[in-house]
Amino acid sequence: MNPNEFDVIIIGGGITGAGTQRDCAMRGLRTLLVDRSDIATGATGRNHGLLHSGARYAVNDPESAAECIRENMILRRVAAHCIDESDGLFVTLPEDDLDYQKSFVQACRDAGIRADIIDPDLARRLEPAVNPDIIGAVRVPDCSVDPFRLCAANMLDAKLHGGQVRLQTEVTGIIKEGNTVKGIRTHNRNTGEDLDFYAPIVVNASGVWGQEIAQMAGVKVGMFPAKGSLLIFAHRVNNMVINRCRKPSNADILVPGDTVCIVGTTSSRIPLEECRNVAVTPDEVTLLITEGIKLAPRLSSTRILRAYAGVRPLVSADDDPSGRNISRGIVCLDHETRDGIKGFITITGGKLTSYRLMAEMATDMVCKKLGIDKACETAITPLPGSEEGSYEEVAKKIWENPTVAQKAAAARMGSRVARIRSGDRRDEALICECEQVSMGEINAAIDRLEASTLTDLRRRTRVGMGTCQGEFCACRAAGLLAKAHGCIEKERADIDFFLQERWKGNFPIGWGDTLREAEYTQWVYKHVLGI
Amino acid sequence: MDNGIKFQEYTESTYNFEECTKCTVCTAFCPVLQVNPLYPGPKQAGPDGERLRLRDPNFFDESLKYCLNCKRCEVWCPSEVKVADLIQSARLQYDTTPPKLRDRLLASTDFMGKLARPVAPVVNAVTGLPLAKTAMDVMLKIDRHRTFPKYSASSFEFWLKRRRKEQAVFSEQVAYYHGCYVNYNYPQLGKDLVKVLNALGVGVQLLDGEKCCGIALISNRLTKEATKNAKHNVSVLSKAVESGLKVVTTSSTCTLTLREEYPSLLGVDNSAVKDSILMATRYIYEKLEQGAKLPFRADFHKRVAYHTPCHMQRLGWGIFSEKLLRMIPGLELTVLDSACCGISGTYGFKKENYETSQAIGEQLFSQLRAIQPEVVACDCETCKWQIEMSTGFPVMNPISLLAEALC
Numbered sequence: 052m053n054p055n056e057f058d059v060i061i062i063g064g065g066i067t068g069a070g071t072q073r074d075c076a077m078r079g080l081r082t083l084l085v086d087r088s089d090i091a092t093g094a095t096g097r098n099h100g101l102l103h104s105g106a107r108y109a110v111n112d113p114e115s116a117a118e119c120i121r122e123n124m125i126l127r128r129v130a131a132h133c134i135d136e137s138d139g140l141f142v143t144l145p146e147d148d149l150d151y152q153k154s155f156v157q158a159c160r161d162a163g164i165r166a167d168i169i170d171p172d173l174a175r176r177l178e179p180a181v182n183p184d185i186i187g188a189v190r191v192p193d194c195s196v197d198p199f200r201l202c203a204a205n206m207l208d209a210k211l212h213g214g215q216v217r218l219q220t221e222v223t224g225i226i227k228e229g230n231t232v233k234g235i236r237t238h239n240r241n242t243g244e245d246l247d248f249y250a251p252i253v254v255n256a257s258g259v260w261g262q263e264i265a266q267m268a269g270v271k272v273g274m275f276p277a278k279g280s281l282l283i284f285a286h287r288v289n290n291m292v293i294n295r296c297r298k299p300s301n302a303d304i305l306v307p308g309d310t311v312c313i314v315g316t317t318s319s320r321i322p323l324e325e326c327r328n329v330a331v332t333p334d335e336v337t338l339l340i341t342e343g344i345k346l347a348p349r350l351s352s353t354r355i356l357r358a359y360a361g362v363r364p365l366v367s368a369d370d371d372p373s374g375r376n377i378s379r380g381i382v383c384l385d386h387e388t389r390d391g392i393k394g395f396i397t398i399t400g401g402k403l404t405s406y407r408l409m410a411e412m413a414t415d416m417v418c419k420k421l422g423i424d425k426a427c428e429t430a431i432t433p434l435p436g437s438e439e440g441s442y443e444e445v446a447k448k449i450w451e452n453p454t455v456a457q458k459a460a461a462a463r464m465g466s467r468v469a470r471i472r473s474g475d476r477r478d479e480a481l482i483c484e485c486e487q488v489s490m491g492e493i494n495a496a497i498d499r500l501e502a503s504t505l506t507d508l509r510r511r512t513r514v515g516m517g518t519c520q521g522e523f524c525a526c527r528a529a530g531l532l533a534k535a536h537g538c539i540e541k542e543r544a545d546i547d548f549f550l551q552e553r554w555k556g557n558f559p560i561g562w563g564d565t566l567r568e569a570e571y572t573q574w575v576y577k578h579v580l581g582i
Numbered sequence: 583m584d585n586g587i588k589f590q591e592y593t594e595s596t597y598n599f600e601e602c603t604k605c606t607v608c609t610a611f612c613p614v615l616q617v618n619p620l621y622p623g624p625k626q627a628g629p630d631g632e633r634l635r636l637r638d639p640n641f642f643d644e645s646l647k648y649c650l651n652c653k654r655c656e657v658w659c660p661s662e663v664k665v666a667d668l669i670q671s672a673r674l675q676y677d678t679t680p681p682k683l684r685d686r687l688l689a690s691t692d693f694m695g696k697l698a699r700p701v702a703p704v705v706n707a708v709t710g711l712p713l714a715k716t717a718m719d720v721m722l723k724i725d726r727h728r729t730f731p732k733y734s735a736s737s738f739e740f741w742l743k744r745r746r747k748e749q750a751v752f753s754e755q756v757a758y759y760h761g762c763y764v765n766y767n768y769p770q771l772g773k774d775l776v777k778v779l780n781a782l783g784v785g786v787q788l789l790d791g792e793k794c795c796g797i798a799l800i801s802n803r804l805t806k807e808a809t810k811n812a813k814h815n816v817s818v819l820s821k822a823v824e825s826g827l828k829v830v831t832t833s834s835t836c837t838l839t840l841r842e843e844y845p846s847l848l849g850v851d852n853s854a855v856k857d858s859i860l861m862a863t864r865y866i867y868e869k870l871e872q873g874a875k876l877p878f879r880a881d882f883h884k885r886v887a888y889h890t891p892c893h894m895q896r897l898g899w900g901i902f903s904e905k906l907l908r909m910i911p912g913l914e915l916t917v918l919d920s921a922c923c924g925i926s927g928t929y930g931f932k933k934e935n936y937e938t939s940q941a942i943g944e945q946l947f948s949q950l951r952a953i954q955p956e957v958v959a960c961d962c963e964t965c966k967w968q969i970e971m972s973t974g975f976p977v978m979n980p981i982s983l984l985a986e987a988l989c
Contacts, residue, residue: 285600286633310633337588354593354600443640455622455634455643462638484604484630518633519604563593567661568603 057083057215057250059417060235062222062264063257064088065095066198067398069205070410070429071256075417076212077432078425083248084206084214085237087221089507091202093258095403096510097361099281099315100308101292102126102134102194103404106141106166107299109158115380116162119404123192125430126407131437132465133201137307139193139292140174141166142185144345147297152187155296159191166191180289180347193292195308198403199510200463203500204434211435218501225253225268225395232268232394241503252417255397258364259326265397270390272397275365276326280335281315282343282560285354285518288312293346302342309513310486311356314343321362331358331559354564356518357556366400381405383412387420394420436465454479459487463513464495471495482531483524485517493528497535505529505549520553522572526580546582597664597671597846602629608655608665613922614648617941621648624655627672628665635672642676648938649673650926651801652892653838667846674805674847684722685802688928692794692811695733695766702733725936731767731967738769742776742788749776752785757822757829759815759859761836762794763963771832774985775862779830781988782866782874787827789818795839798928800847812850815840819855829855830862832981834894834961835927837861841897861894861961863980864902870909877989882912886983887955889918889946889969891962892926903961903980910987916953921945925968940972947973959983 059075061068064086072084086092105119127134143149152168159166167190174181174188181188206216217237224236226247234249255264255272265272287307295303305314317335336358343350366382382400386392398413411427418425439445446453446461449469453461456479461468471478471491478491496502496511505521505528508514514528515521525546533542550572557569576582593600608624609615615623622631627646634641646669655665687694698705708714709730719726738760742749749755756779764772776786793815799808819840822829831837840859844850870876888907890900907915924942929935950958950973958969958977966977978986 286595287636307637310637340588340590352590352592352594354595355590452644454645455626455631455641458641459634481626484626485633487626487630487634517630518600518602522604523606562589564601564603567601571603571605 053249055246055248057081057248058421059083059252059254060085060248060250061254061256062235063255063260064090064202064206064216064218065093065256065258066091066202066205066403066406067258067401067409068254068256069202069209070406071254071398071413072209072214072216073205073212074410074414074427074429076209076214077428078414078418078423080417080421080423082209082214083217083250084209085217085220085222085235085248087219087240089218089504089510090206090501091199091510093260094361094364095198095202095258097359098198098279098403099304099306099313100195100198101304101306101403102196103402104139104192104194105162105164106139106155106159106189106191106193107294107304109162109164110155111299112380113158113162115402115405116158116164118381118408119402120162120164120192122405122408123194126196126404127194129407129430129433129437130196130201130204131433132442132462133197133204133434133437135195135308137193137195137291139191139294140178140181141189141191141294141296142174142181142346143187143296144182145184145186147295149187151298152189152296156189159189164191178289178291178293180349181293182345182348187296189296193294195292195306196403197309201434203511204436207500208435216501219503222264222267225264227268230392232392252394252396252420254413254417255395256399256413258399259323259362261364261397261399262323268386268392268395270386270392270395272384272399273366274323274399276321276323277363277365278319278321278329278360279316279363280331280339280358280360281313282336282339282355283357283359284312284314284350285356285565286310286312288347288349288353295346302339303346305343305346305350310517314339314346314350326362329360329362331360333559335360336559355560356520356565358559359556364399381409381412383409383416385416436467439466456481456487456489460489460492464492470499482527483512483514483517485519485524486513488512488514488524490531493531494535497532503532503536504545505532506552508532509549515549515553519568520557520572521550522568522575525549526576543582546576550576596632597668598662599629599632599668601661602663603661605660607658607660611654611658613652613654613924613942614650614938618648618938620645622646624649624665624669628655628668629663631672632668635676639676642672644677646673647677648935650922650924650929650942652922652926653896654892654922657895664846670800670847674800674803677803681803684724684932685928686804687722688724688931689798689802689804691762691766691798695762698733699735699737699766702735706732719933723933724931725933727936727971728931729967729971731763731963733766734769736769738765738772739788741769741773742786745776749785749787752780752783754784755787755827756784756865757787757789757827759789759792759819759829759831759836759840761831761833763833768963771979771982774979774982775830775832777985778866778876778981778988779862781876782869787822789829790821792818795836796848797835797839797843800839800843801927801929805848809848809850812844812848816844816850816852816855819852819859823855823858827858828865829859830865831859832862832961832979833963834861834891834897834899835964838893838897861897861899861902863906863961864899866984867902867906870906876984878911878987879989880911882910882987884912884983885914885956886959887916887918887950887953888980889923889958889960889965890920891960891965892922894961895920903959907959907980907983910984913983913987916955918946918949921949923965923968925964927964930964930968939968943968943972950975957983
């Protein structure tokens with residue numbers, strides 16, 4: 052068998068692509084996934100990290116809402132180590148219409164979402180950070196999810212099922228014979244190598260860039276890129292998701308995730324060309340702070356760590372200028388029936404919460420085309436890391452008296468954390484002190500999770516995501532990468548890029564403690580280390 | 583705003599933990615971290631750990647108990663993060679294991695003092711016996727190397743009450759918060775203070791029934807008892823302050839507790855009294871600076887080494903004791919390099935901490951061995967026990983030295 056031939060090639064290492072590869076691989080297909088940079092670099096890694104209960108969509112988009120709650124319940128089981136079962140509140144402020152609550156709760160119930168109206172007093176007790184002026188509160192099963200972890204776990208499981216992953220590999224063309232897609236042409240951005248890969252089916256799961264990939268295959272998919280900006284606060288002020296109980300609008304969700312909390316989002320249409328380089332504007336920062344304070348007043352004086360923006364891969368359907376009212380529904384296009392191009396599928400739209408269902412739909416279509424009759428098992432088979440109970444139980448099973456770093460590692464890796472246990476005490480040395488990431492965990496990510504740069508490591512381990520933003524961990528982790536790759540020069544450039552990227556997120560909110568710390572980082576790197 | 587962006591005017595966080603820039607200077611100066619690898623260090627236990635604990639209380643780390651609460655991290659922190667308070671408050675808030683019997687006994691300085699006083703000679707003899715030390719070591723895990731301070735048969739309060747009238751004749755008055763040690767173990771220090779203040783023309787009064795400051799209760803996580811003492815003490819201190827009195831003290835740790843720990847760790851508001859509580863050395867130094875005179879002996883001569891207790895350093899007041907000692911004619915002073923003695927109140931008495939405690943103190947002990955002073959001066963009673971036990975050099979409070987130097 053030719054090593055460049057597969058049953059299915061998936062373009063895009065976001066959650067949809069990774070999920071699709073895992074599903075295909077679990078059904079016995081030989082799979083290849085390519086991405087022009089790293090996993091979870093697009094919309095997957097640039098959102099709230101909210102595992103929707105569906106409540107937000109219940110009124111306007113009941114179909115999506117029902118999808119969300121089904122997937123929410125499935126993912127709690129199969130992706131337990133990526134999810135924090137925090138629950139959520141939909142709160143009504145004095146300026147909001149309390150009547151909306153009634154139709155909201157009814158719509159939730161119709162969609163199968165548990166929605167309990169609770170006394171505002173109870174809400175204030177459950178979540179002390181919530182705006183004390185609330186006049187109504189509904190409790191719903193929202194969760195937070197770590198999208199990087201989820202994506203990495205899918206990729207890892209695909210690999211465990213024989214899948215191949217090629218990152219930093221850009222698709223330069225679609226190989227066609229007549230109206231049949233036969234494979235892809237690629238260019239490796241690291242090595243400069245140009246390679247062709249062949250498969251009877253190519254799945255376009257490249258999110259907002261799906262339009263360009265579709266064009267290469269000679270079909271038209273109209274994307275509606277909608278930019279959303281968010282702010283990360285440096286520590287958790289809330290432990291439940293807080294939403295505004297009103298028609299979805301700007302900056303009305305505050306999600307606690309890992310050690311931080313995130314408020315967002317804005318929504319504005321942007322041209323496709325700008326998707327690769329979105330920046331947060333001063334107006335957006337103002338809007339996010341002003342509206343965020345209404346959810347949790349404490350945000351007005353809580354240190355902000357970063358600002359970032361992502362682009363929603365919505366598929367354009369109507370003339371809505373904001374994109375707010377476009378269905379978040381899943382779009383799975385069979386280009387054979389739609390455009391007469393054989394062997395090409397586009398899976399897009401949808402959202403993080405419904406990624407598994409999207410993957411299932413795409414894989415079903417792939418299997419049907421290949422004549423394979425195998426049922427999807429992703430709704431019952433846990434992802435690697437999610438096989439066992441809570442992180443505390445996992446940590447206690449491995450270490451008699453787990454340290455904070457070991458507990459933190461168990462919370463990130465789930466049962467896979469057993470792999471970082473070694474007799475070598477050096478593996479316990481901390482690389483990232485803010486997030487408590489050990490040398491063992493970094494090395495495991497380099498060895499097993501295809502991490503080749505500091506930014507890749509950040510997505511997989513949270514290294515550099517803490518308040519110091521790489522001040523101490525970047526050079527330590529770079530040392531490990533240099534050792535693994537046997538190349539110091541490349542790592543110098545990598546540190547430079549990493550710190551610039553950290554600064555990019557600090558810049559829009561560059562004041563107070565975050566600015567002080569960034570200044571200090573600059574002294575350390577520029578004046579002490581000479582970088 | 584005109585420039586189109588809404589800046590945050592200020593940010594705040596519990597004990598300023600978000601102001602940590604991770605510079606790690608606290609870690610470099612933590613005396614525990616240098617000798618005990620099980621301790622995560624002030625930065626990780628404090629601001630780093632706080633973010634994780636806010637995420638999930640399960641991230642509370644039991645090894646925070648190794649913190650001495652010496653507060654050197656706070657002294658060094660360039661960002662005014664209250665690192666030690668973060669660590670102590672995490673212990674109070676998240677450690678759910680009930681304090682041991684031993685810890686309760688060690689922390690109950692007031693209660694034990696009252697109990698022991700009437701039978702002081704017996705208690706002193708028994709606690710000094712090798713057999714008793716072994717029994718406490720085995721049964722209570724109080725290290726056998728430690729000797730309990732001797733109890734006095736008669737309390738300082740009793741002594742001063744009998745002199746109420748003669749003290750009342752002075753036109754100027756102060757109240758004295760003497761603390762447990764002076765009252766139950768070493769009334770002589772209190773008597774020395776009275777001698778010095780009287781020589782300055784100041785009469786000394788007792789507070790209206792002070793209780794233990796509660797530092798030992800706090801460090802042994804007996805929050806409820808500590809809070810009770812704090813509220814009581816603030817109320818009796820208020821009474822004195824309202825009547826126009828300053829309150830002087832001779833123990834740096836009691837002082838730090840009354841001034842800083844009450845609001846910071848126990849949530850007890852002391853704003854009405856805080857500024858009126860002063861170490862006696864500061865009070866006296868300021869008096870002498872303003873021109874007051876003391877009748878010094880001409881024949882006094884002593885070679886003294888001054889050790890700044892950690893809590894004195896946190897108060898920023900070591901300088902007053904030092905300057906005061908320098909004013910004593912015939913006193914040859916060496917100021918020791920700042921180093922923790924390692925005892926930290928009840929910490930060093932616990933068997934599991936003995937070795938750490940001695941290893942921390944070594945830096946100080948070796949300085950003393952090199953200098954060979956006649957007397958070590960120090961404002962803290964637990965430092966005194968540690969230095970005397972570990973080096974054999976006698977330790978005196980600066981106030982006692984001052985009293986000795988007077989005619």
